[in-house]
Amino acid sequence: MAEPMELLCWGGDWDLPSVHTDSLIVLAYAKFSDAKLAVKSIDWTWRTITASVPQLHYEGSAVTEPTQILNFLRKQRFNADYELTAKQGADTMAYIALLEEKLRPALLHTFWVDAENYANLTRPWFTSHSPFPLNFFVPGRQASLALSRILLTKAESPLLNITEVEGKIYSEAKECLNLLSHRLGNFHFFFGDTPTSLDAFVFGHIAPLIKAPLPSGQLQKHLNQLDNLCQFCNTILKNYFTDASAEKRTDCSPTAIHDPVDANLQKLTQLVNKESNLIEKMDDNLRSSPQHRPHRHESKPLALAGERNSTPPS
C-alpha cells in the first residue's frame, strides 16, 4: 500500500475533531469518501505560525486550501461526489460560494472580532494551544487577518467602521442560514442519503458555531433555532466522528467489533437508498412541475413557513 496521506490541522475541542473551519471541511470529506488520512495536529508546534492550515502531504508534495485538497483527493479516487448529476455538481459550487460570501465574514467576526468572544474563548484557546513564545503572536495575527478580510470585502466607503458593517454581515449570515435550512428540508444530507462535498463544507462552517461555548453568540442563537441544521451537524458527528470521541472515553472495544458488520450493512442500505433516490430524481426531473413542492413544505419544522409559502420571504 502506498504511504498514507498526512493532514496537518488544528486540534479539536468542544466535541469536534478540529476547531478550525477549513480543517473540519477536509476531515469531514475524508470521512465521507473513506480516505485514510494520518491526522497530525499542529498544536504546540512552530507550525502554528509557519504553516497555512489545512495542509495535505503526500509523496513529497503539499496541497493547501480546502478546495484544492478536495480536488486532489478526488484525483486519488476518493470521490464522495461521483453520484451527483451535473446540475447537482453546479449547485454544490453555487452553495459553496454562498457560504463563503455570506456566512464566513460573520463567522470570522463572531470568533475573532467580537470583543467578548475573542477575549473569553478564542484567544485563550489558541494561546493555550501554541508554544511559547508564539502564543503571544498567533491569536493576534489571526484576528487582524480576519478583521482586514471583513473590512476589505464587506465595508464600502461610507461604512469604514466595523460596527456599521456588523449589522449587515449578521443579517446576511442569518439569511444564508435560513436559505441552507430551506434547502436541506427534512433530508439527512443535502443530496439524498449520502454525504457529499457540500455537506462537508456546510458542516465545517456550522459545527464550530453550534458547539463552541460562545459568551455572546447572536448567530449561534439563530442557528440553534434551525433544528434541521443542528440535527444535520449532530448526525455527521455521530456517524462519522464517534471514533475520535469514543477513543477519548476508552470504551471503544465493543463498538469496534460491531463496526465492520454494521459498516457493510450500512453500505448496502446506502446503495439501496441511492438507487431509490436516483429513480425519484429521474421522476422529478421528468415531471419538473411545481406541484411536487408542497409536500416538502408541509413537513418542514419551521413554523414560519408552514402553509403560507406564497407570501414573500421575511
Place this chain on the structure above:
Amino acid sequence: MSLAAEAFVSQIAAAEPWPEKATLYQPLKEDQILLSDSASSLAVQTFLRMCGLPVQVSCCANAEYMSPSGKVPFIHVGNQVVSELGPIVQYIKAKGHSLSDGLDDVQRAEMKAYMELVNNMLLTAELYIQWCDDYTATEISRPRYSSPYSWPLNHILAYQKQWEVRRKMNAIGWSGKSLEQVYEDVSQCCQALSQRLGTQPYFFNKQPTELDALVFGHLFTILTTQLTNDELAEKVKSYTNLLSFCHHSKTSK
C-alpha cells in the same frame, strides 16, 4: 445603512411610483469604463428592462465617487440613490415589482446561491485580470481608468485603485493564484452555470429572474470586450448553451 434606516427607506420607496426620469449612472462608456463595471452596469440595465421600468443611462467620469457605496452602477430614482444590483433588486421589490415572486423557498435559495457564485468567481476573476495581471493593468486598466483626468491626478488615482484591488485579492486569498488558475476558475464557473441552465431558455421556469440579468450582464460583456488576449472570451464561448442564452436575452429585450 443600518437596518432601521433601510426599513425606513424601503417604506418611503413603496409609497412613490416609478418616476419617468429615473437615471442610471456609470463611468464613461467609450473611454473610461472597465470590464467589471461594464458587466455590473449591463446587469442592472437588463434587470430594469426585464421589470419593464424605463431608465436613462447617464455616463459621468466621477460616477464612482457619486455612488453611495463607492461602486457603480447606481440609480437615482426620485430623491433616492441606490447602488449595486443586490440593493437595487430589494428597492424595486419594495416598490412592488419583483421577478422572483414565483419561486418557492428552495428555488430562491438556489437563485441566491448562483448569484453569489457569479459574484464570487466571475466578478473576482474579472477584477483580478484587470488589476492584478501586470500586462493588462498597464496596457488597458490604468490608462482607461484615469483617462478623464490630467496629470498627475491620473497616475495617483489609477495606482490607488490598483492598490485597493490588490489588497482585496490578498485578503480573500486570490493573490497567490496564477493567471491560468484564474482562467480555470472562470471555466469551472461557466461550466456550473451551463449545467444549471441546461436547455431551458432561462435559469428558472420560463420567466427571467435577477440571476438571468446578472449572468447575461457578465457573459455578454466578457464576450464583447477586447482585452489583451481572447482567452477569457474563449472560455465562455466553449459553452454553447451560454452563448445561445446571451443571444436569446439580447434579442428578447
